[in-house]
Amino acid sequence: MILTSEIERFIEEDLGANDISCTLVPEKEIKAIVFVKQDCIIAGIPIAKRIFDYFGLDSSAKYKDGDQLGSGDTILEISGNAVSVLRAERIVLNFLGHLSGIATNTREYVETVRQYSDVKVAGTRKTTPGIRKFEKLAIIAGGGDPHRFDLSDTIMIKDNHVNMMGLENAINSAKELAGFTQKIDVEVESVENAILAAKMGVDIIMFDNMSPGQVIKVVEALKNEDLRNSAILEVSGGIDISNISEYAKTGVDVISVGSLVHKSQWIDVSLEFV
Incomplete structure (x- = not known):
């Protein structure tokens, strides 16, 4: 609208x-x-x-x-x-x-991803100020997922939160403040943090700027801990049309791509x- x-x-x-x-x-x-x-x-x-x-x-x-x-x-x-x-x-x-x-x-x-899996292709908040909602609707028209429209949709714990508060404290604070409709999405850069986030019951674990090989290792580690299905697994960072097929093979649920808009x-x- x-x-x-x-x-x-x-x-x-x-x-x-x-x-x-x-x-x-x-x-x-x-x-x-x-x-x-x-x-x-x-x-x-x-x-x-x-x-x-x-x-x-x-x-x-x-x-x-x-x-x-x-x-x-x-x-x-x-x-x-x-x-x-x-x-x-x-x-x-x-x-x-x-x-x-x-x-x-x-x-x-x-269509590139569909050759390998049914993983969702989602946008990011890398949008044009003032017309984000229209760009998100265009992503939907193309068959993608809009991801969150704004900061209030989902609580995202990023690297700066972790650096300032520690992962466990950040997750606990998010749980205390979250409304019952808000999911918690945690950005991780290691196997250890992915396992910790899963054990703490977050809704989404986002693998940040990992190579496809690194993502596969984290997914396997979560499987070994019987935690693979405890959260939605998302990957983001440095992904474009030249490498998205490799990420589609990693076993994640969502691939978030800023270049849907900016490229x-x-x-x-x-x-x-x-």
Whole structure:
């Protein structure tokens, strides 16, 4: 969902105080299409429709987020005032291009992993400030898991927490403060800490910046202690399309990948009057 206040912020940024270029065209009713110029997984259609609606434009789409589109396919058909179409154009195209790039990139990661296992491919909080929720929805459209949307979703104990408090103290403090719906996700860098976290009953154990070989050793150690199924096992750090297949073979449950967003490439999307 995109809020009216968000749309107005984007409009203010794009139009400025003296928009002459859009008002050059006559105030007349026109029809237009938005189409892709390359194959992609589409994302951002509900946002685009909401922006067009804000400008008083009618829009329709025969596709939904997550659909595969080919070059030249029409995403949306629009009708309404020509000036309003031009004012909505760049905001809509920016969202569709950026979010479809994330969805397309995510789908590639997911399909690569599916050749080896059914492990989840998840995002991270390495997102663009101000539009995180939209980028997370694009990950979902691509078949990935959004992971936590913000710090309140899950309590994550990271290396800095451990360095300051010690792992055991950090976990105990998290348990005392956690609401009954909040899971505790602990970042570990050693077999010993993974076993300790599992024995203390955390919900998720995240192997941080470990090689695939190191991850396999930790998973085996947890199995030997009969702790493998005591927590969700997650791996993150330094993972991209070149090595994700190796992590998919390690036996973890989740692979968290920041590059779903920060290594995605925009999809070429265009609008034309018809």
